[in-house]
Structures are given as structure tokens and as C-alpha cells.
Amino acid sequence: MNAVNAVNAVNAVNAVNADHRRRLLNAPHEKYRRLIEYCASMPPTPTAVAHPCDRSALEGAVEAARAGLIEPLLVGPEARIRETARTHGIDIAPYPLIDAPHSEGAAARAVLLVREGRAQALMKGSLHTDELMSAVVSREAGLRTGRRVSHCFVMDVPGHANALILTDAAINIAPTLMDKVDILQNAIDLAHALRIEEVRVAILSAMETVNPKVPSTIEAAALCKMVDRRQIVGALVDGPLALDNAIDMEAARIKQIDSPVAGRANVLLLPDLEAGNMLAKSLSFLAGADAAGIVLGARVPIILTSRADSLTTRMASCAVAALVAAARRNTV
Missing domain, CATH: 3.40.50.10950 (Rossmann fold)
Known part of the structure; x- marks a missing residue:
């Protein structure tokens, strides 16, 4: 393929992607x-x-x-x-x-x-x-239960093809490594209850390399090794990843990150409540996203709504809880 054909092919792909994004934004x-x-x-x-x-x-x-x-x-x-x-x-x-x-x-x-x-x-x-x-x-x-209680947002982000699960943005303020084990497993179990066929978790930090000066990168690496040892199960997990290369394929390509998760994550594990809360509210108020909220790790799902939630978001939170409750019944 010569240079002109290559450019034309890229432009065609970009046009298709732009059209797909427009359809998503209009729905x-x-x-x-x-x-x-x-x-x-x-x-x-x-x-x-x-x-x-x-x-x-x-x-x-x-x-x-x-x-x-x-x-x-x-x-x-x-x-x-x-x-x-x-x-x-x-x-x-x-x-x-x-x-x-x-x-x-x-x-x-x-x-x-x-x-x-x-x-x-x-x-x-x-x-x-x-x-x-x-x-x-x-x-x-x-x-x-034996599991730590944690919160997940199931976010409907305009322009993004699939729902994003964010955790934890409401319950655990400064979770320890072992807290994050439960937070991560809760989110993975939720993704399965939502019938997500391949659960891909990005453990977020400010960077995608392990840096001893940034504790969240060390914890991300430890969690990935715990996945390798099957202490956490049910998902592809990678981290540390920055937000851009967790959800955008082009950003992952530019950074040369070889990972089945990078650019394709559908679950985002945040380093702490502050980061989670700011990301969720940024998506809501700057990108027009909706955020259905659910608390997991207790005996039953807990529908945790906000006074600012729309009726659609409240109903979506109920739908998420219904799926979690059904999954729980099927495993008892």
C-alpha cells in the first residue's frame, strides 16, 4: 500500500469512527x-x-x-x-x-x-x-459479608460505545492494597452480572509505569500479580495505566503499551475516592454522562442514588441492582 492509499484508508476509518461517535452522541x-x-x-x-x-x-x-x-x-x-x-x-x-x-x-x-x-x-x-x-x-x-463494601458507578458516557464501570468513588476514602482486592473483585462480579462477556480492568494511576514515588503504581503492579496467582479472578487486569491509554486505543498505541486491556478497558479501578469522585463528576458535568450507582459487598445490592440524579439514572440503578440480585440468586 503506497502512502496515498494509506492516508486514504486512515481517513476512511476516521470518518466511520466519527459517524459512530455522532450516532452515539445523538442517542x-x-x-x-x-x-x-x-x-x-x-x-x-x-x-x-x-x-x-x-x-x-x-x-x-x-x-x-x-x-x-x-x-x-x-x-x-x-x-x-x-x-x-x-x-x-x-x-x-x-x-x-x-x-x-x-x-x-x-x-x-x-x-x-x-x-x-x-x-x-x-x-x-x-x-x-x-x-x-x-x-x-x-x-x-x-x-x-466477608467482602469489603464498595461502590461502583455504571456510567453511560456519550460518544463511548460501551458502559464504563468506575470504582470506588463514594465509599472507601483511602483504600489499602487489601481493600482494593475486594473493591476490584466486587467490580468484576458486577461486570459479570451485567453480562459483559470480556471484563477488562484498568488499574488507574497518573502514569503507566511503576514508580516507587507513586504508591498507586506499586499497588497496581501488586494487584496484577495477585491476578496472576488467582487471588482475584474473572477478568483481564492491567495496571498501572493512565486514563488516556486505558480507554483510548490510539493513546495506548502511541505509548507502545502491549496489553489486552490498554485502550479497551470497561472497568476502571481508581486509586482513591478523591480521584474516583472527580473523574465521575467530570464525566457527568463536562461530558454529559449519566452515573447509575450501586453498592456491593453486602448481602444484597444497595441502590445508592443522588438527589441530582435523573429519573432515567435512578431507574438504571434499579436495573443494575436487579441483575446483581439475579446473579446472586443463581449462585446460591
Whole structure:
């Protein structure tokens, strides 16, 4: 192939890629819509909704129920929930309402419903995340397992062909190496629950080379060796990788990184909560991404939504939880 033909071939590929990106950008929420439609064909997941006392929390739970994703058990101050429903015209008549005196009581009661086997998922309403998670991690009455609890965002990024899983951006502030073992395995298990055929994890840092002055690069190398020794299973894992060469093939090629993950990662393990939170919010507010949130490592999936979440994002979070709950049932 001469130089002119080579340039023409590259231009043709670039034109196809640009057209694909335009289609993706013109189809917002497409990945979430496919996910919600798939989960609507499954039996709805019984879900304890803790303190749904504002419009977004109550409406999100009810709309997810109408879509066939969950069977909500509304847990909280009965009078406040009914008043919220009346004020905003939300029909809650079909759903059980379990009275609890305040937000902390609602969190404890919702957790108890899971322990009693009446709920297979937990959903955050209009209470603080700390209140809900305190009930979840209680040693006496919580939902602990042998695995560390961690958070994943399943992000629908416009212009990016597939969903991206980011972890951890909400729970573990400065995870240790052994914390990251559980965080990584939780994310891999989530990817399998989402029916991702080949799970490719990039362990992110500021660079793609091991540098003793940057602890996250040392931990990335250790985690990769733990994968080699099957202490972590179920995915192709590589790191350290910088964000660009983790998700962009051209960046990986320029850096001459020979890896089955580089440029193709669908799971991103962040070095700490600050990096994770900033990346997730950058994608949301600068790139228009949606971020469905889920907490893993407890007895059941926990739907962790934000007051700023759109209805579509709340429903996508419920769909993710439904898939995780189904995967858990299939392995018990």
C-alpha cells in the first residue's frame, strides 16, 4: 500500500469512527434504555426503599416499579410519605408502606427487611448516605459479608460505545492494597452480572509505569500479580495505566503499551475516592454522562442514588441492582 492509499484508508476509518461517535452522541441514555428494557423482562426484585420522603426518591421508586424492575417496600414515616405522594400526585396505593419514625429508624427497618428475607435489594431514599450505610455495616444487625463494601458507578458516557464501570468513588476514602482486592473483585462480579462477556480492568494511576514515588503504581503492579496467582479472578487486569491509554486505543498505541486491556478497558479501578469522585463528576458535568450507582459487598445490592440524579439514572440503578440480585440468586 503506497502512502496515498494509506492516508486514504486512515481517513476512511476516521470518518466511520466519527459517524459512530455522532450516532452515539445523538442517542442519549441508549445504553441505559437497553439495560432497563432487558431487566423489565425479569421478575421484579423486592426492594426495601429507606425513607422515600421527597419527590425524587418516591417517584424514582414508583417509576422503577411501574417499569417492572422492583417491588418496592416503602419504609419511613408514614404520614410524610403519604403527604409527599399527595403533594406530587404519586400513586403509592399498590405498594406496602412500613412505618418508621425517622431516617435512622427507616434505615434500620429497611435493613431488617433484608435480614428477614422480605427484600433482595436496598434503595436509598431521601436520607444521608452515612445514615443508610451505618445500618448496613452494623456488626450486630447489618448486612456485612466477608467482602469489603464498595461502590461502583455504571456510567453511560456519550460518544463511548460501551458502559464504563468506575470504582470506588463514594465509599472507601483511602483504600489499602487489601481493600482494593475486594473493591476490584466486587467490580468484576458486577461486570459479570451485567453480562459483559470480556471484563477488562484498568488499574488507574497518573502514569503507566511503576514508580516507587507513586504508591498507586506499586499497588497496581501488586494487584496484577495477585491476578496472576488467582487471588482475584474473572477478568483481564492491567495496571498501572493512565486514563488516556486505558480507554483510548490510539493513546495506548502511541505509548507502545502491549496489553489486552490498554485502550479497551470497561472497568476502571481508581486509586482513591478523591480521584474516583472527580473523574465521575467530570464525566457527568463536562461530558454529559449519566452515573447509575450501586453498592456491593453486602448481602444484597444497595441502590445508592443522588438527589441530582435523573429519573432515567435512578431507574438504571434499579436495573443494575436487579441483575446483581439475579446473579446472586443463581449462585446460591
